[in-house]
Amino acid sequence: MEQPTYLRRLLNQKVLLIIGFVVAVAAGLLAGFTVEDGQIQPRADRSYMASSTVLLTSPQPDYFQVEIPGETTALPQSDDPEAQEVVVQDPTPINLSDSAIILAYMASSDEVAAEVAARTGDFEDGEGISAVRRTTQPAGDEQFGGRLTLPIIDIVGVATSAERAEEIAAVATTVFGEMVLAQQEEWGVAEDIRLSLDELNAPVAGDPEGGNPAIPVVVVTVGVFLLFVALALIIEAVRDRRRRRTGSDEDDVNDDAGADDEDDVPHEHADEVPEPVEERQKELVGAGSAEAEAAPRSRRRRSAHDDFDELLNRDDAASRA
Numbered sequence: 001m002e003q004p005t006y007l008r009r010l011l012n013q014k015v016l017l018i019i020g021f022v023v024a025v026a027a028g029l030l031a032g033f034t035v036e037d038g039q040i041q042p043r044a045d046r047s048y049m050a051s052s053t054v055l056l057t058s059p060q061p062d063y064f065q066v067e068i069p070g071e072t073t074a075l076p077q078s079d080d081p082e083a084q085e086v087v088v089q090d091p092t093p094i095n096l097s098d099s100a101i102i103l104a105y106m107a108s109s110d111e112v113a114a115e116v117a118a119r120t121g122d123f124e125d126g127e128g129i130s131a132v133r134r135t136t137q138p139a140g141d142e143q144f145g146g147r148l149t150l151p152i153i154d155i156v157g158v159a160t161s162a163e164r165a166e167e168i169a170a171v172a173t174t175v176f177g178e179m180v181l182a183q184q185e186e187w188g189v190a191e192d193i194r195l196s197l198d199e200l201n202a203p204v205a206g207d208p209e210g211g212n213p214a215i216p217v218v219v220v221t222v223g224v225f226l227l228f229v230a231l232a233l234i235i236e237a238v239r240d241r242r243r244r245r246t247g248s249d250e251d252d253v254n255d256d257a258g259a260d261d262e263d264d265v266p267h268e269h270a271d272e273v274p275e276p277v278e279e280r281q282k283e284l285v286g287a288g289s290a291e292a293e294a295a296p297r298s299r300r301r302r303s304a305h306d307d308f309d310e311l312l313n314r315d316d317a318a319s320r321a
Helices: 005-012 014-032 096-107 112-122 162-187 215-265 276-319
Strands: 033-037 037-043 046-057 072-075 085-089 129-133 153-160 196-204
Touching: 005 014, 005 215, 014 033, 014 215, 037 162, 046 096, 046 162, 096 129, 096 162, 112 129, 129 162, 153 162, 153 196, 153 276, 162 196
Parallel strands: none
Antiparallel strands: 033 037, 046 153, 046 196, 072 085, 129 153
């Protein structure tokens, strides 16, 4: 089975393809990774997220109670000091789940971000702070929110390294707690009804998000290798074209030489029509037989002349005697 033309051309350029493969792999690695501080790091931007979970509560939470006891207050009467009127006033709780949304915005505000940057250093590209109210169970992901309404917020630190993300989230949680306490002091909120922030989980960075470092490696490697394949095919195509031109030139030279040889033949024989081969053979055979018959005749003639000369010589000799 005959090989395809492109395969034959590629096989003729094995060395070039091997060099191209090595160069393509090297270019892919350089495109996907770099060396920083003696370590190989991917060039693709990858961001880490670390969040601390904060529970919004009061100094005396009622999570472990089945009911909230009522309060009884005795009010003295102005007419009769001994008579008292009992008034029961139930406290009006604030729905902290509704407040969680507003507090999440406050936790990711510019004021908190500026204080965190002052303590941890200025934010670089890809770093920041965000906060979100929890709507899922502990193992859930807030990127796909649930239907729950919880008095819990996540304060998230985003950075290009896991350690930096955890540091930003931890400092942001501390700064937010200090900001809430300062506002309570400024507004004169009683301590027994103040909002408390209980940190349930310390920030831990999860899996990085962003581009896969293998993608630029594969793309650059394949692209560079295809360039070398195209170069090999172009080189072989040019060589084949040159071979064809060389072959056609040789044919033209041979044709010109044959024409020159024909021109060297005398013109007087140019108009002669060659006789058939059989007639030539017959003529040659006839000529041979005629020569064969003429040979004994000439011999006979020569012998008669010789005899006559001998007779004349004898007569001359006799007359002289």
